[in-house]
Amino acid sequence: MDFNRINEKLSILADAAKYDVSCSSSGSKRQNKNNGLGNSSGMGICHSYTEDGRCVSLLKILLTNHCIFDCAYCVTRKSNDIKRAAFKVQEVVDLTINFYRRNYIEGLFLSSGIFKNADYTMERLIAVAKKLREEENFNGYIHLKSIPGASDELMREAGLYADRLSVNIEIPTEKGLKLLAPEKNRKDFIKPMEKVKNEIIQYKNEKKLLKKVPLYAPAGQSTQMIVGASGESDAEIMYTSAFFYKSFNLKRVYYSGYVPISHDNRLPSIGTAVPLLRENRLYQTDWLLRFYGFDVRELLNTEYPNLESDIDPKLSWALRNLDQFPVDINKADMRMLLRVPGLGVKSVHKIIAARRYRKLNWENLKSIGTALNRAKYFITCDSRIFEGKDRTAAQLKGLIMNSSGSKFRKELSTQLNLFDNQSLQPT
Template identity: 55%
Template sequence: MAQLTLTRKLAILSDAAKYDASCASSGSERRNAKATGGIGSTAPGSGICHSYAPDGRCISLLKILLTNFCVYDCVYCVNRSSSNVARARFSVEEVVKLTLDFYKRNYIEGLFLSSGIIRSPDYTMEEMVRVAKSLREEHGFAGYIHLKIIPNAAPELLRLAGHYADRLSTNIEMPTDEGLSQFAPEKRPGEIRTAMARVKTNWEEGQPEKKARAKPKAFAPAGQSTQMIVGADVSSDTTILGRSAALYAGYRLKRVYYSAFSPIPDASAKLPISRPPLMREHRLYQADWLMRFYGFDVDEIAGTSEAGMLDLDIDPKLAWALKSRGQFPVDVNSADRAMLLRVPGLGTRAVDRILSTRRHHGLRLDDMARLCASLEKVRPFIQTIDWTPGKALDSAHLKARLTPKPAQLSLF
């Protein structure tokens, strides 16, 4: 077999990594990337994606697999052992070289590294740890590193991974254990949960106590994340959000990523023939945001759904408000922060501005127009010194009036 060039390996293994949503790309392209044939593009195949650091900065990462060879035969995975795809494998030295070369040219600020399972979980995890160790210790690399955890790898390898990486992630893949058993029978849900629990334990042990003089060795300071595939099985949105809530509570995850199932070549008859609407993925992210930052619980969000599925026409906060009209209008001059966050159209920053401004004077409708992004969306649900929605709040046409155009995506 002919020896693959490094460029060809990069093309194969960056394309193979695009299905992992734990490191999301913006989907945009840099200027003249196609014309120059360069690597300054976030389009599939370039290997560069956009993610976010713990402080909110958008950072560019080299997103690749160590190899797309895999001993597992997961039905939903394009890199499964029975798949007829081009295969490649980087050496540890090649990944280190690529990362450093891209970093020195200012194309990237870090590395996202995952892999198919080769030989054994321990062997695969050890190779990935070697990459991170070489970057940190031999080359003084201070950029961001995100490593994928291989379930069932030795605890010592996991500890080393967390020592060198900023973030770790262990994908649970399917929303239910039954779905995982159906589509990935070689994977064990218990092993995945054990790996996540070990990351949590190590992370907690790496947190310094307030009064302690000696700081413990940092472990994955950006925490851990996971990914669920949406639409490959019959799991409802309520089931998916319930699983996410349990993961956040049980394993202190920083993020659950939702990846809409994408049909793959030579797919099994067990899989759907088409992908779910991308809007479904978007609504799940919005609902997830409500749970993490707006004080909503799963039951409240599920109460807005039909047959366990979120409304694709409107965001879940608006859906909740329309079904909970008895709690509105909210007086913006007296309501507490928790209730203001439940007003459709008010995000965390707008609520902070409202709380700050009303300490100095009573808020009128004109004030709200300056303090929030969309007065049209907010107005039916609030009361100010000079405004109350009256019967407009009870209008049967309110949902239709507030429903955005089909092409429009917004986060509350």
């Protein structure tokens, strides 16, 4: 093996892979078997941080940065003058095993530019995963990036070896895709996602009837879209996310702020990078849709097409809907408790459990961990008057931001610094 050449390829193709953020790996429960290598069970593996703060890593590379397409927003587009490279299938297998044995990584995230055609590229991605599983007996985490337009047969085979599959829809709207990537068709992104969804459903049904059923993409599928390249509003972005969550049972949608890479007049000007705070707000909105029971139309609509930058989306919604408050902590149902600024999912469960035994007062809420600097303006309890009475939305917003003061700014700074974690939760 030519180690200098391998290192050169690794440098090129690992750098090219940094633009893909959708490599969280939680959710798989693949067990080690036959004294093999690796194990993706337990709390799982991800590319940055677990819930307990443990930093873990995947080998995140492209199979190649050659590509037959010329998408305006992509650094690997065929017209871009960059250094090109491509791994052989065995080279990726050897890298993964060698890195794993040295404890550098706990799994593999493998994507690729498209060379020749979708099926040819997808076959090579599958060949890597198949060799790792069958020849190296590797039981660690594998995330394969599905190639738009790949056949149903290849998508089925990919799910037998990968823990997670993902197809990047790239641009939130079909209009934006036609503008920036006219060679691509939105249907080619939908087709493999539909196949994976159906195979996962079939696997679950067969598992109910048969003991031994091969695993199929046990960590599900995800997607990613570029934010800010084609001018979509936050509403358009989140409506697209809501559609994909509902239609394809996705585990995650990832939001990647556009990084200026060219002077193409169809794109934002060089130096106009998407603020990280916008990604933050989109992820918080995403969390509200998945775990807090919000409908996307409540948060974003024709009247409010974009998220506020200075406050999180749940507080923004509450200030626009003051008629639904105050909420009585001792009587309200879970749905309404989850809508109170300052109450997270864990706090709500604690409140519901605790109030079975007594009426909760202010001190009880403090001991539970409620963010009272926000919640006190939206709730009543056994020992406190309603502090939000007769105050306007603007007054409440000012009070909340002022009471948080430097602590609010410090927490925001911390969130942005740790945002690679992608686990921000609005409360």
